[in-house]
Amino acid sequence: MKSENILISSDSRQLEAGIVYPERRCGESCAVLFIHGKKSNQELYRSRAEEVSRSLGAVTLTFDLSGHGRDSANFRTFTVADHLNDVVAAYDRLARTSAVDANRIGVCGASYGGFLASLLTEQRTVARLVLRAPAIAHGVKYDSDEAAGHWSELPEPYDSIRALSTYAGNTLIIESELDEVVPSAHVAAYLNASDRTSHRVIAGASHAMSQPAWDAEFVNATVSWFKAL
Numbered sequence: 001m002k003s004e005n006i007l008i009s010s011d012s013r014q015l016e017a018g019i020v021y022p023e024r025r026c027g028e029s030c031a032v033l034f035i036h037g038k039k040s041n042q043e044l045y046r047s048r049a050e051e052v053s054r055s056l057g058a059v060t061l062t063f064d065l066s067g068h069g070r071d072s073a074n075f076r077t078f079t080v081a082d083h084l085n086d087v088v089a090a091y092d093r094l095a096r097t098s099a100v101d102a103n104r105i106g107v108c109g110a111s112y113g114g115f116l117a118s119l120l121t122e123q124r125t126v127a128r129l130v131l132r133a134p135a136i137a138h139g140v141k142y143d144s145d146e147a148a149g150h151w152s153e154l155p156e157p158y159d160s161i162r163a164l165s166t167y168a169g170n171t172l173i174i175e176s177e178l179d180e181v182v183p184s185a186h187v188a189a190y191l192n193a194s195d196r197t198s199h200r201v202i203a204g205a206s207h208a209m210s211q212p213a214w215d216a217e218f219v220n221a222t223v224s225w226f227k228a229l
Contacts (some may be wrong), residue, residue: 001021001023001053001054002020003018003019003020003160005017006019008063009089009131010066010082010085010086010089010090013082015063015064015065015089015090016042016063017042017063017093018049019059019060019097020049020146022056028056028218029058029095029097029101030056030058030100030101030105030106031058031060031061032049032058032059032105032106032107032226032229033060033091033094033106034049034062034102034108034113035065035113036062036064037110037111037113037114038170040070041064041067041069041072045062046062048222052219052222052223055226058096058226061093061094063090065078065083065086066078066082066086066147083112084120086122087116087119087120091105091120092124092167095124102125103127106128106130107120107126107129107130108130108132108226111132111133111181112135113133114134115134117129117131118164119133121164122166123167126167127180127229128172128229129226130174130225130226132176132209133176133179133181133182133187134173148182160190161190161193162193164190164194167194167196168187168196170198170202171196172221172225174201174202175201176205176206177202177203177204177205179205181207198225202218204219205217
C-alpha cells in the first residue's frame, strides 16, 4: 500500500490532503472520500482510510477543510459555502486519480462532514454514502456571531435533509448511542428523508468515538457498506 501527501486547490486556497493507493485494486478502481467534522482534521481519518483501502482495494482520500488542520487559526474566516467548495474540489481530485472510476466513488462524512457529504450528492456522482452522526444546518454551532451569520442568509442551498431526499443511492447512517453533540432527532431527520437509508447504532459510543472498540465498529461498518461499490 502506498500513500502520499498532496495539495488540492479550492478557489484560491490549498488544502492539505492524503491519498492511499492499495496494493490490490478493485478492478477499475473504486474509491472513497472521507470528510471530517468541524474542528476535526484529516489525521483522525488516515488510519480509517488505510483500513478501507487495505480491505477493499479502494483508493482513499482524506483532506483538511479550510480553517482546519494546520490552518485552524483561520477557522472563523470560512463559510459553509467555502467548505462545500472544498469538498467538491477534493471529490474532483479523487475522481481524476489514475484508474479511479468516477462512477464508483463512495463518500463517508462525519458530523459537519456528514452534512457536507449530503450536500455533495446534489453536485457530484456519489455511488454510496456513509453519514456518521450527521449534523444539520441549524445544529452546526460556530464560535462567533459573525460565523453563525453565514447560515442565516442561505438556508435553502444548505438543506442537507432535502439533498438526501433526492439522492438516488443507498445511505448508511451511523449513530452514537450516547452522542452528546448531535441529537438523535437530527439522525432521525436523515433517516426519514429517504427510504434508501440503513441505520446502525454503536452502543455506548460518544460523539467522538474515543474508545478503540467504537472506532473499530465504525470502520468495520464502513468497509462492509462500501463492498458494494
